[in-house]
Amino acid sequence: MGSLPSPHDLSTTFNPMDLTELSTESRLVTDFITQYYQTLETRPVQPLVKPGFLTSQLPEDAPFYGESMEEILSDVNEKIVPGLTHWQSPNFHAYFPASSSNAGLMGELLCSGLSVIGFTWSSSPAATELENVVVDWMAKMLNLPPCFQFSGGGGGVLHSNTCEAVLCTLAAARDKTMERVGDDKINKLVVYCSDQTHFTIHKGAKLIGIRPKNIKSLTTRRENEYGLCPNDLRNAIEADMKAGLVPFYLCGTIGTTALGAVDPIKELGKVVREYDLWFHVDGAYAGSACICPEFQHYLDGIELADSISMNAHKWLLSNLDCCFMWLRSPKTLIQSLAAEGTFLKGGSEMMVDYKDWQISLSRRFRAIKMWVVIRRYGVSNLIEHIRSDVSMAARFEEMVRAASDRFEIVFPRKFSLVCFKLRSNKKMVNGRKFNDDEYEGVKPSRDSELTRELMEKVNSSGKAYLSGVQMGRIFFIRCVIGSSLTEERHVDNLWKIIQETARSIMP
Amino acid sequence: MGSLPSPHDLSTTFNPMDLTELSTESRLVTDFITQYYQTLETRPVQPLVKPGFLTSQLPEDAPFYGESMEEILSDVNEKIVPGLTHWQSPNFHAYFPASSSNAGLMGELLCSGLSVIGFTWSSSPAATELENVVVDWMAKMLNLPPCFQFSGGGGGVLHSNTCEAVLCTLAAARDKTMERVGDDKINKLVVYCSDQTHFTIHKGAKLIGIRPKNIKSLTTRRENEYGLCPNDLRNAIEADMKAGLVPFYLCGTIGTTALGAVDPIKELGKVVREYDLWFHVDGAYAGSACICPEFQHYLDGIELADSISMNAHKWLLSNLDCCFMWLRSPKTLIQSLAAEGTFLKGGSEMMVDYKDWQISLSRRFRAIKMWVVIRRYGVSNLIEHIRSDVSMAARFEEMVRAASDRFEIVFPRKFSLVCFKLRSNKKMVNGRKFNDDEYEGVKPSRDSELTRELMEKVNSSGKAYLSGVQMGRIFFIRCVIGSSLTEERHVDNLWKIIQETARSIMP
The missing domain is CATH 1.20.1340.10 (dopa decarboxylase, N-terminal domain)
Incomplete structure (x- = not known):
């Protein structure tokens, strides 16, 4: 030193x-x-x-x-x-957006400037109550039923991220189930999700002590648009129960990571209610879109869920970090997460002590950031922001579709994520010529090779940044429109770059 | 809407x-x-x-x-x-400080402004590498041995808070142990801590699936200055092993919540090495003090620990949130926490992918905040800040000791936390007179009543804010000096208020 x-x-x-x-x-x-x-x-x-x-x-x-x-x-x-990889660049289209805004930044500045910790109501009353207000506001913006709002007997909390939200609900569901089946049964507990579910659910389930082999990713299929099939879920639950296991948790997704697929919430909800599983709905990315009435149908049946999470820092201009979580029965969560230090004794039931709604004790004053973002822009501008991204993504998708000689949309776009790949036309692979039948066999890997090459060339040019996914034998590119600075001209330019690069590797 | x-x-x-x-x-x-x-x-x-x-x-x-x-x-x-409860008020002496500073605020502003996510090295290389640098800097500032530094084969990470750090190490230790004893043995695993350990360890252990009855708080005693006794630990381990249980984790503390007590790290370390437990050292509050050479002896034997955590947002002017964690074997943690999404494939072993060092995927760029704080102030000013708080706390403690007719220090101060209570002299309780012998029996509860009344009166005056602890039959007040705005005059004034209030309830 x-x-x-x-x-x-x-x-x-x-x-x-x-x-x-x-x-x-x-x-x-x-x-x-x-x-x-x-x-x-x-x-x-x-x-x-x-x-x-x-x-x-x-x-x-x-x-x-x-x-x-x-x-x-x-x-x-x-x-x-x-x-740095510039996540806020208008040419950033990888992963999911982490959308910044002036209001988000000012909200963060206020959060850090006031620097209070509302772990109990009394440790900073306005911090807790503002959070109560903001989670109810957002619940109404998404048209969530009253059972998820404080005003309707439920309630919400702001976590830092989805994994925290998922982990807390997993623990609550585990403890509730073990109370019923006995506290020596943790090895029997089974979590369900689909093969499209974010790996967060695997990590969270493993963290709370679920055996990896009891975390079951059910295979999705193209004919269901890669949504989890309710019958498959029912069959899995039945089979596991017969094998002496204890099904206890399902994670459904609105807007999966790879494709932006949506699980059928209502139909899955009916199955889980029948078997009394905890049903969590992860809307990390696309949940935000449900502030637009035209997307709210994806939430049909959400009253059958136990908990919902959504990252406002992804698509709602809120800077990192802010994950909303709503619950129908906060009491179940609190029973699992409450731990009393004598100097933190909470108050009456009228007060929310957020330390019992999350993993940690300390917490940032995220509510003031969200409150600034919502007030500064109003619901109207937030809706416009989502619609503008979706419309730019639709424009991009159209351009890809129109170039069907070289490109292929691998999954119909639902939000602002476009999944596409190259379609090789030359039946020449590694210098060898194939006839049609033979070629069908090597094509996916050939297309994947070329698509990966395309992505890597675009990325290394520095002009745009995309990410890709290997799904089975197919590799495809994910292009997300969501940076706060992206305008139509950036999307047009991106398409130009992709086409030029494609020509350079597949003349 | x-x-x-x-x-x-x-x-x-x-x-x-x-x-x-x-x-x-x-x-x-x-x-x-x-x-x-x-x-x-x-x-x-x-x-x-x-x-x-x-x-x-x-x-x-x-x-x-x-x-x-x-x-x-x-x-x-x-x-x-x-x-709001004003945590940054110079008159805030409750809980532990959450110390803000201009540099901390500017660091937060940069973090939110750049808004990048370094979950893998490649998702924003400079974010990851700056974090590598900053955790090594701080390790050296605390004089941690090279085995906890990247440059010495270990490494560190910035979490949001201690509970996250503890949870991650618990999961790593659990998985490592279950690999040895079989993955059906989770119900046998035992965690040790003392009755002074923060409830975070109970919450974290319960979260990862340890049975509450297997989370053992060993009783501490006054003669050990409320530090965990190594022999008690050894006896507990031996007894549990005889009972067929599997001891696997110990949490020691430097600066406990209630008293600021310190567990004997070296002696505990020898015991845990003998039985191959994971040894985590929680320095949430007082770990920071070890940047001053005069406090570094508390870390003697730290090379026997597996992991250490310290909240820079408590005493190192770093605004919420920033918790350092160092590990001797990052590999063990990564093996437990790594979960691969295909689109997040990490790189070579040369690169650190922080998603595998923490609970969540997304993460804030806390490293730039810490880097700004350390550079703006330099180690010299950070040391001065700690010393100034400690010296003000020593001044306060002296004043309390000097008023021994009414006040009593319940535990000798080690850092900037002073624990005291009222000492009632009148042998009159609820209108009844007691002789000396009888009075010894009722005194603690009478003193506790008065002390609680004193605290509540001071707090409700708005002039200062203190917190208290009920420990066994005794209630005492904790006065922490740590707000960045606190000066000697605030401490003197606080003492004046306390004395006046004490006179009003105990004339």
């Missing part, structure tokens, strides 16, 4: 909250962020760096003496920014 | 990242925060509000049209701020 301090350095009192400094530095940082956004469009979306590139540029030890904000920002600019 | 939009409202394109607006609004919000801090000292630390006070003031539905930032901030000021 370097040499000892000279007397000079420690002579003045250190004041980490000097308000004049706060004003100067916040201007510096805001200007920096503004410049970052101004130049974002022209930056390579994914950096061309090798592992160790940054570690090797930074000192091995922390500085002993403080440095100026100017020096720090200069290093951010020269060393760090060039090594 | 109100009436339909008029055509006018949706005619202009909605731009959630207008840069002129960003500049204007960030000034508004920064000014708001500055004014908040300017008035913080005079605000009642805990608000006098009743459940429902805020819910009843806010509309039941989200606004359909957007509102201006001025309107929103005016509501924050008039409706929300008066209902």
Whole structure:
């Protein structure tokens, strides 16, 4: 840590909250962020760096003496920014969006500035109550039935992410089930999901002690648009019960990761009610779209679910992190998660103590961020934001479809995710010529090879960033429209780049 | 959601990242925060509000049209701020501090502004590498042995909070143990902690499927300064093994919640190594103090631990949230937590994919915040900050000791937490007079009653905020010095208020 301090350095009192400094530095940082956004469009979306590139540029030890904000920002600019994948770039179409906005940023600033912790109602009453209000607001925006709202006997909470939400509901469902079947039966418990469900459910179930072999991914099929088939679920439950296992949890999805597929909530709900499973609905990405009336039919039957989660930080302009979770019976969750330290004794039943709704004790004041975002933009603009992305995705999908000589849509788009691949026409593979029948056998892998090559070339150009999925024998590209800065011209340009790249590898 | 939009409202394109607006609004919000801090000292630390006070003031539905930032901030000021417990007040001495700073706030602003997600190295390389650098920096600042540093074969990660860190290590230890003893043995696994350990360990262990009766809180004693006794641990392990159980995890603490007690790390470490338990050391609050050489002896023997966690957001000026965790064998953790989605395939062993070091997939860019805090202040100022708080706490403790006619220190202060209670001298309880012998029997509960009354009166005055603990028959007050704004005059004034209030209830 370097040499000892000279007397000079420690002579003045250190004041980490000097308000004049706060004003100067916040201007510096805001200007920096503004410049970052101004130049974002022209930056390579994914950096061309090798592992160790940054570690090797930074000192091995922390500085002993403080440095100026100017020096720090200069290093951010020269060393760090060039090594970032720019999730906010208008040319970022990989994974799912993490959509930022001015209101999201201002909400985060307020959250960090006030820096209160509402783990119990009394530890900061307004923090808890604002969260109660915001989760009810959003429940109504999505047209969730009153049973998921505080005003209707249910309630909600803001977690950091879906895995936290899923983990908490899994634990609640496990404990409720073990109360019924005996607390030595954890090895018998079975979780269901589909082969399209996000791996979060596997991770969460494993974390709460479910045996990996009892986490069952039911196969989905093209004829069901890759939604989980209710009959398959029923058959699996019956078979497992016959084998002495205890089915206890189902995770359905609105907008799966790979394809944006939707599980049939109502039909699945009927099955789980019959067998008394906990039914969680994960709307991490596409749940947000249900603020638009035209998407709300995907939630039909949601009153049969026990819990729902949705990441506002994905598509609702809320910056990282903010995951909504609603429950029909918060009491079941609280029974599982409540743990009392004597100095944290909660109050009456009238008060919500959010420490009992989540994994941790401390928590950020995310509610104020969400409240700022919703108020600043209003439901109307949030709807417009979703519709605009969906319409740009539809435009992109149309362009891909129109180029059917080379491209193929692998799954009909439901939201703002377009899944496509290359279609090779030349019956020449690795220098060998195939006839039609033979060719059908090698085609998927040949198409996959070319599609992967296409994606990698586009990504390494820095002009756009896409991700892909290997599903069975087929590799396809996922193009998500969702960055707050993406305009129609970016989508048109993306398509131009993809076509040019495709021509270069498949002339 | 109100009436339909008029055509006018949706005619202009909605731009959630207008840069002129960003500049204007960030000034508004920064000014708001500055004014908040300017008035913080005079605000009642805990608000006098009743459940429902805020819910009843806010509309039941989200606004359909957007509102201006001025309107929103005016509501924050008039409706929300008066209902907050002000954790950043210089008169806040409850729980543990959640220390803010200008650098912490600027770090959060950069984190939210850049808004990247480094769940794998390749999903934003600089985010991952900066985190590698920062956890190594902090490891060296605490003088942790090289085995916990990336540069020495270990490594670290930034979680949101201690419960996440503990949960991850519990899962890793569980899976490692079950590999050895069989995956049907989860009901046999035993976790050890002391009766002073934070309830997080109970919550975490229950979450990963450990039976509540197998989570064993060993009783601590005054003669060991409420540290966990190594012999008690050994006896418990031996007894449990004889009973067919499988001891697998110990949580030790540096700076317990109630008292700031410290478990004897080296002696406990020797026992756990003998029986091959996972040894986690929780330094949530007082771990930070070990950046000062005079506190580093508490870490003696830390090389015998498997993992260590420390909340920088408590005492290291880092705003919520940031919990450091270091591991000797990251591989064991990764084996337990890795779950692959095909579109998230990680890279070579040279790259750290942080999704496999934590519960969730998405994650905030906390590393840039910590990096800004450490660079802006340097190790020297961070040390000064800790020392200044400790010295103010020592001053407070001295004043309490000097007033031994009425007050009693219940546990010798180690860091910046002072635990004290009232000492009643009048042998009159509920109107009845007692002789000396009889009185010894009723004294603790009488003292506790008065101490609780003292705390509640001070808290309801709004002039300061303290928390208390009921430990056995004794209730005492915890006074933590740690708010970034607290100066000596606040501590002196706090003592004045406490004395006056004590006189009013015990003339």
